[in-house]
Amino acid sequence: MIPLSPQPLQSPAGHRTSGGGAMARRLGGGRYYNPEFRVETVKVALGRQAVSDRADLMLATTLGSCVAACIHDPVRGIGGMNHFMLPDLPASELEGAGLAARYGSVAMERLINALLAAGAERGRLQVKLFGGARVIDSRYDIGGLNSRFALAYVRAEGLTLTGQDLGGASARRIHYFPHDGRALRRLLRPEAVADTVTRERHLLSDLRRAPADGTVELFAAPPEPEGT
Template identity: 45%
Template sequence: MKRATGRGPNINITQDEFAVSDRHDGVITTILGSCVATCIWDPIVKVGGMNHILVARSHTALGINDFAGINAMELLINALVRMGADRGRLNAKVFGGAAMINGLSDIGHANASFVLEFLEREGIPLIGKSIGGGSARQIRFFPSDGRAMQRTVAAPPDLEVKRKPVQEERNGVELF
């Protein structure tokens, strides 16, 4: 996870990035599929930020590994605290976690579950959420007041993959 390079009023973040802002005219945007974005702000100091988590939780031979998700959340929270936010006043909204491709693992559900569990464990109130489904989302977050706007992108129709019939190799001898 790295901090996005934008510093102006409009900051766009992509996978594995985060951004924070204290600008009254600031907006942070991203586009999500199975990824999850957490928008966190302090309503008194009027600072906020957003992260874009690609994979929050992975499964290894040793069990579940949450390091990437914890890192993403702590980097965002610590950046807000450095800007004057009080961890006890933080509020959150969560977006994303869609199941984008039928038949594959549901990484979106795992990402959303991680973030919701993290917020509950850390005592950060969840003010709003839009998670799951099968559509991509475009998110606009206004960090000074915690407003968020979402636009969903209609899911493409399911495609049926037709496979060519396999031709058996023949040697000219027919058995009956």
């Protein structure tokens, strides 16, 4: 587990692996209970985004050449994560159901819009970027393209970049707490990297044949009872 500079990113105080490695409990809908952090966890898959203001919820994803942006409003106490495979939406997908948030240009816009709709303010948004490793053997450095796109997008939109862990040759697993913006990253073991590369290769080959809907999932805290 390696903290990300410039801000130290670490696991929450008191959250330790329980019972010598207890198994995660599946909750359905891509959610599970993480026994290490003792929180409900939402898996953010390729082409998906999730937004929440819950202090008891964590977002998680696994990245090879893909990039995830974790965006947070510290005043509103809300944040979100996306996960995209390629930088730009091709002209062939500008119409119809092919409009997919697996492309960075769509994923970033949708995540930011979802945060703003939930009460965040654009001027307060803080961004952390992860992923973009060179794990796929190709003449194109897909991870590098994704990383450069994400950094350029943050600069062009005038957003505040508070941390980045991009590039290299290792796949990563990201744990993100959207309520307070904390994040940590773990490099994957070689056997897990192979699984990630295989999955990304299949997704890349299917990219034009299997559109993703790019829905932003909202996981909000329950409303306060009246009269409190």
